[in-house]
Amino acid sequence: MKAIFNNVVIAQSEHPVVIEGNYYFPLESVNSDYLSETSHHSTCPWKGEASYYTVKVNDEISENAAWSYKNPKDAAKEIKNHVAFWKNVSVKE
Template sequence: MKAIFNKTVIAQSDKIVVVEGNNYFPLESINMDYFTETTHRSTCPWKGEASYYTVKVNDEISENAAWFYKNPKDAAKEIKNHVAFWKNVSVEK
């Protein structure tokens, strides 16, 4: 699968983990040149605290468009070191 933003592939992997309909890409499959960690956080009762990245490709920016769990709870350990996308990032096969 590929994650695409502003007509650019920002992540690509065949080792996707799907949780609650979201495709989580392994951390090593994303191109970190396009990502900047933000201070935004959210909390899921069973996954734990999510951290976010802003995605920037050329002059196009999508704030907090990717999220990940640095230290997920045991029930969500399969998504440790994985990143999921939303907002203006499309995920395609």
């Protein structure tokens, strides 16, 4: 699977974790040069608190278009050190 933004592959993995239709890419498969952490957070009752990132490739920006659970609850421990994408980031094979 690949995560693509502004025609650039920003993450690629053969083994993403799929939860609720979202592909979570292992941290080492994500090019962190394109991400910057924001102050936005959300809480999922069974996964825990999500931290968000703005995705920027060249001059194209998508605010809070990536998220991760840095310390997920036990029910979602498989997504620790993983990042998921949305908001104009295409995820496909």
